[in-house]
Structure formats: structure tokens, C-alpha cells
Amino acid sequence: ARSTARLTEGITTLFRKRRLDDEALEELEETLIAADLGVAAARRIVEGFRRTRFGKEVTEEEVKAALAEEIAAILAPVARPMPIEPRRRPHVVLVVGVNGTGKTTTIAKLGQQYREQGLSVAFVAGDTFRAAAVEQLQIWGERVGCPVYAPARPGADAAGLAFDALKAAKEAGTEVLLVDTAGRLHNKAALMEELRKIVRVLKRLDPEAPHSVLLTLDATTGQNALQQCKVFKEMVDVTGLAVTKLDGSAKGGVVVALAQEVGLPVHFVGVGERAGDLRPFEARDFARGLLGLD
Amino acid sequence: MFEALSSRLTGVFDKLRRRGALSESDVNDALREVRVALLEADVALPVVKELIARVRERAVGQEVIRSVSPAQQVVKIVHDALVEALGGGAGDDGRRGLDLNAPAPVPVLMVGLQGSGKTTTAAKIALRLRTRERRKVLLASLDVQRPAAQLQLAQLAERAGVTSLPIVAGEGPLAIAARAMDVARRELYDVVILDTAGRLAIDEALMAEAAAVKAATRPHETLLVVDAMTGQDAVNTARAFQEKVGVTGIVMTRVDGDARGGAALSMRAVTGAPIKLLGAGEKLDALEDFHPDRIASRILGMGDIVSLVEKA
Ligand SMILES: Nc1nc2c(ncn2[C@@H]2O[C@H](COP(=O)(O)OP(=O)(O)OP(=O)(O)O)[C@@H](O)[C@H]2O)c(=O)[nH]1
Ligand SMILES: Nc1nc2c(ncn2[C@@H]2O[C@H](COP(=O)(O)OP(=O)(O)OP(=O)(O)O)[C@@H](O)[C@H]2O)c(=O)[nH]1
Ligand SMILES: [Mg+2]
Numbered sequence: 001a002r003s004t005a006r007l008t009e010g011i012t013t014l015f016r017k018r019r020l021d022d023e024a025l026e027e028l029e030e031t032l033i034a035a036d037l038g039v040a041a042a043r044r045i046v047e048g049f050r051r052t053r054f055g056k057e058v059t060e061e062e063v064k065a066a067l068a069e070e071i072a073a074i075l076a077p078v079a080r081p082m083p084i085e086p087r088r089r090p091h092v093v094l095v096v097g098v099n100g101t102g103k104t105t106t107i108a109k110l111g112q113q114y115r116e117q118g119l120s121v122a123f124v125a126g127d128t129f130r131a132a133a134v135e136q137l138q139i140w141g142e143r144v145g146c147p148v149y150a151p152a153r154p155g156a157d158a159a160g161l162a163f164d165a166l167k168a169a170k171e172a173g174t175e176v177l178l179v180d181t182a183g184r185l186h187n188k189a190a191l192m193e194e195l196r197k198i199v200r201v202l203k204r205l206d207p208e209a210p211h212s213v214l215l216t217l218d219a220t221t222g223q224n225a226l227q228q229c230k231v232f233k234e235m236v237d238v239t240g241l242a243v244t245k246l247d248g249s250a251k252g253g254v255v256v257a258l259a260q261e262v263g264l265p266v267h268f269v270g271v272g273e274r275a276g277d278l279r280p281f282e283a284r285d286f287a288r289g290l291l292g293l294d
Numbered sequence: 295m296f297e298a299l300s301s302r303l304t305g306v307f308d309k310l311r312r313r314g315a316l317s318e319s320d321v322n323d324a325l326r327e328v329r330v331a332l333l334e335a336d337v338a339l340p341v342v343k344e345l346i347a348r349v350r351e352r353a354v355g356q357e358v359i360r361s362v363s364p365a366q367q368v369v370k371i372v373h374d375a376l377v378e379a380l381g382g383g384a385g386d387d388g389r390r391g392l393d394l395n396a397p398a399p400v401p402v403l404m405v406g407l408q409g410s411g412k413t414t415t416a417a418k419i420a421l422r423l424r425t426r427e428r429r430k431v432l433l434a435s436l437d438v439q440r441p442a443a444q445l446q447l448a449q450l451a452e453r454a455g456v457t458s459l460p461i462v463a464g465e466g467p468l469a470i471a472a473r474a475m476d477v478a479r480r481e482l483y484d485v486v487i488l489d490t491a492g493r494l495a496i497d498e499a500l501m502a503e504a505a506a507v508k509a510a511t512r513p514h515e516t517l518l519v520v521d522a523m524t525g526q527d528a529v530n531t532a533r534a535f536q537e538k539v540g541v542t543g544i545v546m547t548r549v550d551g552d553a554r555g556g557a558a559l560s561m562r563a564v565t566g567a568p569i570k571l572l573g574a575g576e577k578l579d580a581l582e583d584f585h586p587d588r589i590a591s592r593i594l595g596m597g598d599i600v601s602l603v604e605k606a
């Protein structure tokens with residue numbers, strides 16, 4: 001009953017016409033800020049809106065829908081699928097990101113998707129650092145039917161493992177090789193250097209590898225996401241993003257600022273903890289989600 | 295420390311004539327800059343508004359002390375307000391860290407969103423209690439969701455030199471919690487740290503499960519573990535965990551990153567629970583005490599605040 005009341009209340013305010021004045025625009029800006037767009041991006045977008053629609057009589061529904069379209073237009077250029085070329089045997093995807101953002105789980109999800117497409121897929125348990133990280137990926141590998149290249153002993157060199165795994169995958173004719181890495185903060189130079197080493201070592205076997213470098217970004221992350229993306233991009237040439245944990249209450253609005261300031265493609269959204277919970281990033285859906293429209 | 299915000303504010307005040315006291319409009323101009331700075335530091339909007347209101351009240355009518363610039367003065371007012379909001383200032387008894395003042399075995403419950411650092415922090419706390427306070431600690435993982443979560447805690451326990459509850463395949467969280475408490479009572483442990491699976495604030499079933507674990511074990515501390523990089527959603531997360539589970543303290547992880555950590559303020563404002571510890575690395579000794587003034591400085595000044603503000 002409570003939610004019905006709230007819904008009705010929401011709908012009545014949604015449909016009441018109101019002049020789009022300074023106050024209304026400020027509220028819109030605040031909605032965007034509360035969704036993590038950041039002050040700069042929120043202002044930019046609302047200012048654009050002010051120029052075209054200021055003073056008009058509109059319902060909240062209309063105004064939000066129009067704003068969502070505007071944001072969708074900003075996101076559209078970055079909403080691109082991750083290109084996979086199985087003929088490379090293997091197409092190597094290196095998955096990188098800050099600690100706990102969802103790298104290992106996203107690999108499991110991708111593994112399941114590519115398996116369903118009939119591709120041969122293998123995982124590399126390149127997080128040789130964190131406790132039980134290898135076992136975590138191994139369990140996923142079993143669940144989604146992907147073999148896992150694991151280090152011979154804990155703490156082994158991740159680059160060495162990646163090299164051996166790529167070599168073996170080439171011999172086996174594997175079509176997609178998904179490489180997990182240890183989580184690392186972008187401001188830790190030594191750890192970022194280790195990541196570069198993995199890239200260098202892969203290139204010795206295939207100068208074009210890794211063919212994709214996927215950065216996982218937790219949707220709950222605030223403005224620091226900009227820094228994360230910039231540094232990872234600079235250090236290891238990130239080719240695209242997966243925004244994880246969008247099934248929560250966080251809206252991931254920083255992606256809009258990212259689209260404007262960094263311009264990296266956004267390939268996927270993670271919407272749960274199971275292997276099936278990965279979706280393509282859709283600009284329009286995402287933008288409507290930011291404004292609380294469905 | 296606060297040079298960036300100060301110079302920005304100096305810009306605002308330069309346009310004004312020196313007067314005896316700060317007028318409402320001087321203060322409003324300055325507070326607009328403060329608002330941006332706080333939002334860029336990821337302090338949640340409702341919390342920013344509350345803070346700005348408090349600062350406005352204090353700043354308006356303040357005599358500008360001749361030796362200090364108005365900008366510095368506003369920064370100081372803001373900083374003091376932040377420190378207070380974070381739990382420092384007057385009324386702060388200076389006591390930090392966990393409260394384990396209860397009959398043994400003292401249960402401690404770790405809760406939070408997925409990947410926030412619960413398991414690692416559980417092991418860090420265990421190591422600290424073992425080495426600094428010579429307490430006998432039992433670690434138990436109630437995480438039957440994430441693959442190899444129980445193994446992760448077992449391996450970390452070994453590194454920390456403490457015991458972890460033997461893993462029984464197929465056992466549910468409530469049963470594990472009961473067994474942990476039982477073992478702890480029989481084997482005379484001082485502290486039992488219960489690690490739980492990550493859960494979303496909006497996941498009714500899992501939140502109810504956490505509440506059930508809490509009701510069954512009656513933890514003396516329930517720690518909400520949050521990532522220092524958390525954005526505006528901090529308020530929703532904090533509210534949900536406070537309402538549905540109840541928290542007695544906050545641990546903020548990944549302060550070794552370069553996020554400004556405004557979430558600390560949001561979490562504290564919403565839950566009223568003190569921030570007890572900070573996670574500052576992946577290693578088990580990377581656990582730090584919380585200092586309100588340091589986090590306040592970080593929120594206001596650390597990092598590249600000038601360029602962030604200028605872009606706005
Ligand atoms: N709700 C939700 N949880 C997710 C999602 N993706 C990952 N998770 C959870 O987030 C937590 C961390 O995920 P991992 O895949 O282990 O993250 P990681 O980046 O590999 O972590 P590290 O290797 O420790 O840096 C786990 O509890 C996952 O189940 C998602 O899309 N939604
Ligand atoms: N840099 C840094 N990394 C941390 C810190 N605390 C935890 N981590 C890392 O963050 C990742 C996730 O930590 P976990 O302890 O597994 O997080 P969790 O909350 O138990 O995750 P779930 O059980 O999946 O919900 C791991 O890679 C940890 O090593 C910290 O203070 N600093
Ligand atoms: Mg991982």
C-alpha cells in the first residue's frame with residue numbers, strides 16, 4: 001500500500017504542468033548530481049536544456065524524458081559492442097580494474113556468453129596475488145564450461161602465466177582467451193607497471209594482443225572513476241568499459257562525464273552476481289535509469 | 295592543505311571590498327565554491343546541503359579578522375564543520391577503534407556491498423587484535439554466495455595467524471554463525487568475526503538474512519564496510535544498512551587510492567555511527583585508525599581541487 005501511494009504521488013507530480021524556470025532547472029541539475037554525473041557534466045547538460053526550453057510549460061514526465069534523450073545522445077557514441085574476432089585464435093581480452101570492481105565475475109559472464117555463441121573459450125587466472133582468486137575463477141570456469149590456465153603455485157608471476165597460457169591457447173586453437181588480473185588502484189605505479197608487463201609479454205607471442213582491454217567500473221563509484229579511466233587508459237590502452245553492479249541503487253552517472261571527457265566505449269553492464277547477468281550497454285535505457293524513468 | 299579551495303575562495307573575495315563582517319551575499323558566493331568542492335569529493339548532495347546551511351549560519355556576520363583573509367576564514371569554518379560532522383571536535387572523547395567491551399566471545403559482524411572489502415578487513419582486524427591486544431580470534435565466513443569466498447577467508451586467516459572456522463559444504467549462513475558462536479564459547483575465544491556475503495541495499499531477501507544473522511548472534515559491533523571511492527549512492531547504502539540491519543561503526547577501505555572520500559561524511563551523517571577504522575592497502579597490516587581532521591582535509595584539499603573546480 002505504501003509503494004502504491006508513493007507511486008500515485010509520483011505520477012501526479014510527474015504529470016502536473018509546470019514552468020521550466022530556474023528553480024525547476026536547479027532541481028533537474030540536482031537529480032543528475034545525485035546520480036553521480038558530477039557538477040560539471042550536470043551543469044553542461046542542464047545549461048544546454050535551458051537554452052532550448054526555458055520558460056515552457058511542461059510536465060515533469062516530459063522534461064525528464066527530454067533530458068534522458070539528451071543524455072542518451074551523449075552516450076550513443078560510446079555505446080558500442082566489444083568486437084571479437086575468433087579467427088585470431090585466440091582473440092585475447094585482458095580484464096583490468098580497481099580492486100573488487102567485478103573483473104573475475106565479468107570474465108565468467110563473458111565466458112558464458114561466448115560459449116553460448118559456440119566459441120571455444122579459456123580463462124587465465126592472472127590474479128596470482130589475492131587470496132583464493134585463482135580458485136574463484138576455477139569455480140566459475142567449471143560452472144560456465146571454460147578451461148582455466150592457473151599458476152603452478154600461489155604468488156607466481158602473472159606475466160609469465162599469461163605468456164604460457166597464450167602459447168598453449170594458440171596451440172589448442174582456442175578462439176577467445178579471457179585474462180583475469182589482480183585488482184589494483186590506478187595511483188600505484190608499481191602495480192600499474194606490472195600490468196604493462198603482462199601486455200608486453202603477450203605481444204611477444206602476438207604483436208596485436210591483447211586485442212581488447214576491458215576495464216571494469218563499479219557503478220557505485222563517484223567522481224574518482226574519471227581518474228581511474230584516464231590512468232588505466234594511458235597505462236594499458238583500455239579499449240572499453242564494463243559498468244558493473246548496476247542492479248543496485250547506484251546509477252553509474254559518472255559514465256556520462258566519462259563519455260564527454262574520456263570517450264571510451266562502454267560495452268557491457270553487469271546486473272547481478274550470476275553468469276547470465278551481463279547485458280549490452282544501451283544508451284537510452286541507461287539515460288532513463290539515471291532520471292529514475294524505466 | 296587547503297590551498298586549492300582557499301585560492302578559489304580568495305578569488306571570490308577579491309571582488310569584494312573589505313568590510314567589517316561577512317555579509318550574506320559574500321558568504322553565498324563563497325559557499326557556491328564550497329558546494330562544488332564537496333560534491334566533487336563525492337559528499338552526497340543532501341549532506342552537502344545540510345553542511346552548507348550550518349556553515350552559512352556560522353559564517354554570516356563573522357568579523358573578518360584583520361590578519362586572516364576572508365577566504366581562509368571560510369575555509370576554516372568549513373573545515374571545522376567537517377571535522378565535527380565526521381565525529382571530531384567538541385564532544386569527541388577521542389576514543390577510536392572497536393568497542394569489544396563485552397563478555398567473551400564478542401561477536402563482530404561485517405556487512406556491506408559486494409566487493410567493498412569485508413573479507414580483507416575481517417582478516418586485518420583479526421591480525422590487529424591478535425598482535426596488539428593478544429586476543430584469541432575466530433574468523434568465520436558466512437558467504438555462501440561468492441565462489442571461493444570461504445576459502446579466501448581461510449587463507450587470509452592463516453596469513454593473520456588466527457583460526458578460521460572449518461568449512462562445512464552446504465551449510466547456510468545462519469547455521470555457520472551458530473556453529474561459530476558455539477565453537478567460540480567451547481574453545482574460549484575472545485572475539486568472533488563473522489564475515490558475510492556482499493549484498494545490495496535493495497536486495498530484500500539478503501538484507502533480511504543479514505538481519506537474521508544479527509538477531510541470532512547479537513554482535514557487539516556491526517561494521518559497515520564501504521569503499522572510499524563510493525559516490526552519491528553512499529546515502530542510500532548507509533540508510534538501508536542502518537534501517538534493516540543496524541550498524542555500530544563504519545570502516546572505509548581503499549583510502550590508499552586517490553579518491554577524496556566524501557562518502558565518509560555521507561555515511562556518518564546518515565547512520566550517525568562513528569567511522570572506526572580505515573583500510574589503506576591490500577596487505578593485512580594496512581589498517582589505520584581514523585582521524586576526523588585528516589579526512590576533512592582530504593575531502594577539502596587533497597588532490598587536484600583547483601582544476602576540478604575550474605572545469606565546473
Ligand atoms: N550485484 C552485483 N554484484 C556483482 C556484479 N559483478 C560482480 N559482483 C560482485 O562483486 C564482488 C566482487 O566481484 P569480483 O568479480 O570478485 O571482483 P574483482 O574485480 O575480480 O575483485 P578483485 O579481484 O578482488 O580485485 C563479488 O561479490 C561479485 O559477486 C554485478 O554486476 N552486480
Ligand atoms: N587497495 C586496497 N584494496 C583493498 C582494501 N581492502 C580490500 N581491498 C581489496 O579489494 C578487493 C575486494 O576485497 P574483499 O575483502 O574480497 O571484499 P568483500 O567485501 O569481501 O567482497 P565480497 O565478499 O565479494 O562482497 C580485494 O582485491 C582486496 O584485496 C584496501 O584498503 N585497499
Ligand atoms: Mg578478481
Ligand SMILES: [Mg+2]
Nearest residue numbers: 412413437443
Ligand atoms: Mg567477501
